Amino acid sequence: MERSTISRKIARIGFWGLIIYTALSTTVVWAIQLGFIPVPPRSVVVAGQSEKQAAAPALSETAFAEQFVREYLFWTQGKEESRAERLKPFWKPRMDVQGGIDFEKSKWNSYTRNVNVWEVKGRKDQSGIKDVTVFAETILTKADDPKEQKRVDRYLVVPIKKAGATYVVVDFPYFVAPPVATLPKEPEDQKEEKGTNVDEQVHGQVEQFMKSFWKVYTTGTPQEIAYFQKDNQPTPGLTGIMSFQEMKNLSVYQEGKEVRAECDVLLEDLASGAQVINHYRFYLVQDGERWYVVRMEQGEE
Template sequence: MERPMIRRTFIRFLFWALILYTAVSATAVLGVQFGLIPVPPRKIAAADNQAAQKGLEAHFSERAFAEQFVREYFFWTKGKESSRAERLSPFLHNNMDVQAGLDFKQADWESYARYVAAWDIKERPDRSGVIDVTVFAETILTKVGNAKMQKRVDRYMVVSIKKVGNSYLVADTPYLVAPPVPSSRQLPEGQDEKEQGEAVNEEIRSQVETFMKSFWKVYTTGEPQEIAYFQKNSTPTAGLKDILQFMDLKNLSVRKQGDVYAVTCDVQLKDLSSGAEMAYHYTFDLVREGDRWYVVRMGQGEI
């Protein structure tokens, strides 16, 4: 009799222990979910996010500082050296030349920067903390003594900067560099348009050409509901009405890829505001249902 009693007591104990564990676990989950029980933050994730944020902020500030300096650097008026030195002073450390290495006393042209933009930002590998910022500057030069004689000169300048407190200082004399150029006029492998799929016969090509010309006429003159008639999803889409006029369609290529017809073409358009003509390259995906053609995708992104 004693052993069955002990066994029943043990089973009862396990049962109530399981009930208690379930209740405590559920309460803890609800407490965390509703904020009743504080949970330590995920320090690693937070640290990563903070580091990424600081990196972005650093690039923004580095770029802004370098662009502001370059704008002031390329702004000079003959005979006003002291004014330029005063404007450059907040950017330069104490041992730098007050004109940042530029002597324009004998210059035949005066200058200002119409547009500046950072092109590249690189931290020096020597752990000096110096950052080289390459800045593009579109400058306008005005002939001294003849304000009507002007010319545009584009320049690329490397500005070496270093963090000091909450801002930066120019760490070394800025210098001009050659404009960056691509190593080749050929796009890297995988970027070129490659003909894929099978060629179509002349009848299909003629149908596509007729459809594309009709599409472009409506796309440049029609309302969104009219353009929707040409789209597979029938979604009203704003076109180029009152902006461009369709002139011609050239270099049409059509290849069949499964049920889709991949189309590339050059479209001659006229700017209605100026009368200037421009040629744009487009890619389309078309589908045919019966004797109807529809646009599925338009390469320039309007559809």
């Protein structure tokens, strides 16, 4: 009897404890949702984010450098004072207002058409100076004959430093050679095999097929182009966009059950009359006396 009474008391205590806990939890959740209990915002850290942000050039740096280069490469004979006034806000104190350029023997006037920052590098000497490489497309006009013009592309490095809410140019800009692409050498064991050369008969068959394909690809309907495809799927070509002019430098290789055909194709833009040459690769199969395109790719390997 005594044990039964104790068990009922424990059950009552557990029941009312659960009711109170549920009520308190619900109250706290609603208080947070309604803003009665402030919760500090959680900071989410993305791996590597801070390093990337530190390394990335600031938008203000690129904007300042581009604005400066537009003014620096803009001059007109006899209006050197106007150029000096435009450049004055960019220089640090006591800098030559013309930036080291002497126009006495200049025969050309200059203005910029396109300016883009190419690279921003901070110096390792802790000076706070950054060297900003800028590409500028300039148009030079003959001073004594405004009809004579020429385009000159330049790369120049502009040393800048933070100065309050903006920047200043701390030294004369200097011209540098354009960047040159250097591609890593492809390992010998990763070079793609071109297969074996086909005989003259197969080469001639592929050549005739390719010429027929290009004529239909630039004049036919998707259904007509599908006739040349192995999967027989309607394919939009270049009809109404380009006309076929010539196919050159055809090379044909046997690669397993497929034949690989590489060629340069000269096309003419119907809208402008301009001609463009592109490199193409075709993978072909023969079924009886007919040839079919399995897939085609554009561009060099």
